[in-house]
Amino acid sequence: MELRHLRSLVTLVDMGFSVSRAAVQLHVVQPAVSQHLRQLEDEIGARLFVRQGRRLIALTEAGERVLEYSRQVLAQTNSILAIGRDHTQQSRGELRIATTHTQARYVLPPVIRRFAEKYPAVSLQIHQGTPAQLVDAAVHDSVDFAICTEALGEHPLLRAIPCYRWNRCVIAPGGHPVLIKPRVTLKQLCAYPVITYVFGFTGRGHFSDTFVESGLRPDVVLSAADTDVIKTYVREGLGIGIIARLAYDAVLDADLGMRDLHHLFPWETTKIAYARGKYLRTFQQDFIDMFQDTIRQSDTRGGLQPCSEP
Amino acid sequence: MELRHLRSLVTLVDMGFSVSRAAVQLHVVQPAVSQHLRQLEDEIGARLFVRQGRRLIALTEAGERVLEYSRQVLAQTNSILAIGRDHTQQSRGELRIATTHTQARYVLPPVIRRFAEKYPAVSLQIHQGTPAQLVDAAVHDSVDFAICTEALGEHPLLRAIPCYRWNRCVIAPGGHPVLIKPRVTLKQLCAYPVITYVFGFTGRGHFSDTFVESGLRPDVVLSAADTDVIKTYVREGLGIGIIARLAYDAVLDADLGMRDLHHLFPWETTKIAYARGKYLRTFQQDFIDMFQDTIRQSDTRGGLQPCSEP
DNA sequence: AGAATTTACGCGGTCCGTAACCATG
DNA sequence: CATGGTTACGGACCGCGTAAATTCT
Numbered sequence: 001m002e003l004r005h006l007r008s009l010v011t012l013v014d015m016g017f018s019v020s021r022a023a024v025q026l027h028v029v030q031p032a033v034s035q036h037l038r039q040l041e042d043e044i045g046a047r048l049f050v051r052q053g054r055r056l057i058a059l060t061e062a063g064e065r066v067l068e069y070s071r072q073v074l075a076q077t078n079s080i081l082a083i084g085r086d087h088t089q090q091s092r093g094e095l096r097i098a099t100t101h102t103q104a105r106y107v108l109p110p111v112i113r114r115f116a117e118k119y120p121a122v123s124l125q126i127h128q129g130t131p132a133q134l135v136d137a138a139v140h141d142s143v144d145f146a147i148c149t150e151a152l153g154e155h156p157l158l159r160a161i162p163c164y165r166w167n168r169c170v171i172a173p174g175g176h177p178v179l180i181k182p183r184v185t186l187k188q189l190c191a192y193p194v195i196t197y198v199f200g201f202t203g204r205g206h207f208s209d210t211f212v213e214s215g216l217r218p219d220v221v222l223s224a225a226d227t228d229v230i231k232t233y234v235r236e237g238l239g240i241g242i243i244a245r246l247a248y249d250a251v252l253d254a255d256l257g258m259r260d261l262h263h264l265f266p267w268e269t270t271k272i273a274y275a276r277g278k279y280l281r282t283f284q285q286d287f288i289d290m291f292q293d294t295i296r297q298s299d300t301r302g303g304l305q306p307c308s309e310p
Numbered sequence: 311m312e313l314r315h316l317r318s319l320v321t322l323v324d325m326g327f328s329v330s331r332a333a334v335q336l337h338v339v340q341p342a343v344s345q346h347l348r349q350l351e352d353e354i355g356a357r358l359f360v361r362q363g364r365r366l367i368a369l370t371e372a373g374e375r376v377l378e379y380s381r382q383v384l385a386q387t388n389s390i391l392a393i394g395r396d397h398t399q400q401s402r403g404e405l406r407i408a409t410t411h412t413q414a415r416y417v418l419p420p421v422i423r424r425f426a427e428k429y430p431a432v433s434l435q436i437h438q439g440t441p442a443q444l445v446d447a448a449v450h451d452s453v454d455f456a457i458c459t460e461a462l463g464e465h466p467l468l469r470a471i472p473c474y475r476w477n478r479c480v481i482a483p484g485g486h487p488v489l490i491k492p493r494v495t496l497k498q499l500c501a502y503p504v505i506t507y508v509f510g511f512t513g514r515g516h517f518s519d520t521f522v523e524s525g526l527r528p529d530v531v532l533s534a535a536d537t538d539v540i541k542t543y544v545r546e547g548l549g550i551g552i553i554a555r556l557a558y559d560a561v562l563d564a565d566l567g568m569r570d571l572h573h574l575f576p577w578e579t580t581k582i583a584y585a586r587g588k589y590l591r592t593f594q595q596d597f598i599d600m601f602q603d604t605i606r607q608s609d610t611r612g613g614l615q616p617c618s619e620p
Numbered sequence: 621a622g623a624a625t626t627t628a629c630g631c632g633g634t635c636c637g638t639a640a641c642c643a644t645g
Numbered sequence: 646c647a648t649g650g651t652t653a654c655g656g657a658c659c660g661c662g663t664a665a666a667t668t669c670t
Binding site for chain 1: 636638
């Protein structure tokens with residue numbers, strides 16, 4: 001068994017069980033990949049693939065197991081090479097971050113600024129996606145870090161580091177009746193049409209749970225993945241917005257009124273996660289440190305609380 | 311980078327930095343290994359070895375990192391092959407256990423009997439060693455399981471499963487004054503010369519701590535790694551023995567008196583550990599289950615308590 | 621001087637690419 | 646009949662083994 005066999009297996013699966021596409025991806029011809037897969041099955045001595053005629057359709061249970069280990073092996077060989085790059089070109093390389101819109105837009109900018117200043121030779125990539133996609137990308141090591149609130153932390157193949165806790169606020173056009181009382185109640189929120197995040201995003205789970213427990217039902221007229229979209233519709237007068245407190249900008253959103261809601265909802269914990277066993281280059285480790293440190297310095301202006309290490 | 315490079319690196323280290331011995335171990339000629347190491351260094355692009363002239367002396371820091379990942383990669387490729395064997399020859403293979411003398415002699419026999427009955431085609435190996443050696447063997451995957459009380463559980467590369475808790479007893483030749491009172495005190499134990507386990511073995515750490523805390527100092531005239539040796543010297547009249555309660559056999563040791571001491575010392579937890587990420591074949595998983603189950607059935611006869619899963 | 625490692629070189633295996641062949645929708 | 650996968654075969658590459666050169670104990 002050689003690494004190329006494992007590479008062929010993993011690429012085959014990632015390419016949706018198309019041998020030809022895997023071959024293209026691997027820069028070899030198709031019969032080569034066929035041979036790898038065949039040899040791998042021979043050496044392991046068990047069927048790995050469910051076949052339909054000559055076509056490969058899916059993995060057997062054994063195949064799933066082998067795939068899992070193969071991914072780990074390949075990730076670790078990458079880590080080995082990363083060690084080298086780390087020692088020779090300390091501060092040269094790339095940092096691939098996958099996160100949600102809210103993080104990318106409201107939390108990361110000051111961190112990124114500091115990082116880019118300290119490591120000008122590191123090329124930065126910020127990918128966006130749904131929490132489920134972020135998890136996937138981190139597991140497959142197609143990004144270095146996934147930063148979000150949902151779906152991390154339970155995954156057995158990820159190491160998740162809690163970074164800060166945040167809560168929600170309500171926003172509404174200036175003069176809106178919900179803004180009168182300094183301390184808003186759940187009942188008051190239910191009196192108006194609500195615009196908030198799409199399910200699966202940014203703490204929407206706990207958000208809904210809170211209403212269910214209280215026996216109240218909010219009138220969610222619109223859901224969006226993205227705080228800026230929510231704000232836009234709130235400005236249009238479509239309803240009141242319930243967003244992450246940290247996404248309210250006192251200057252840019254001066255036309256909107258805001259009331260903190262941390263007394264109504266549970267705190268959410270945003271984490272930074274990476275593939276377990278991944279070798280972190282010094283600048284990657286440093287990014288995590290800078291992230292936590294920046295949060296710590298920005299104090300509670302945005303209503304977020306730093307998390308100490310677990 | 312190919313697996314052979316990693317194998318050469320790992321073997322080199324295991325052979326004490328002798329390229330020639332590594333070559334023998336790998337069934338290739340020496341220049342081949344030299345080439346692997348050279349190529350590995352080239353590809354990683356960092357010095358991995360500390361050299362003294364042409365001789366390799368030690369690993370650099372980068373080398374240590376690479377070694378760590380290489381070990382994991384190789385362990386996982388082994389896991390992949392194990393998956394195959396598991397699916398084709400369900401109950402054929404080998405089970406390598408490393409443990410201390412006390413476990414091998416007093417706890418494992420009934421487990422082994424059940425296991426051998428159910429899996430006659432699995433060849434069993436029982437290795438013995440100091441707790442530190444057991445940990446090493448498990449980490450390097452040169453055994454499948456390490457079973458002992460000390461040193462496991464904290465190691466980051468091992469997964470340790472608590473199996474049962476035990477405590478100590480005192481043994482002495484029949485009629486010895488320490489046997490008169492049903493409830494022995496620490497002070498009484500200090501009145502006689504004591505024979506017990508060597509430091510680093512079988513709960514000796516907590517044993518000593520207990521005396522230190524009480525301000526008493528036992529008169530340990532002899533330490534042995536092995537309960538049978540202790541018993542022998544107790545029979546010789548050299549002193550009283552403090553051993554694991556489970557190592558006292560009511561029939562074979564009828565000439566020795568015994569008093570339980572669980573009111574004096576903290577309970578010790580014996581664990582079964584294996585390399586994290588290792589693929590457990592079905593019969594290996596079954597061994598753990600049978601181990602725990604056998605303990606559960608043997609009830610408290612030997613003064614040991616089963617542990618539920620953490 | 622001898623043990624151990626590196627360098628030099630040639631052979632053999634094997635890995636991949638080309639091309640022809642087969643199955644499936 | 647086109648798309649996608651397997652079988653067959655040849656050439657190029659390279660990994661290993663032999664043997665000579667080198668260096669440190």
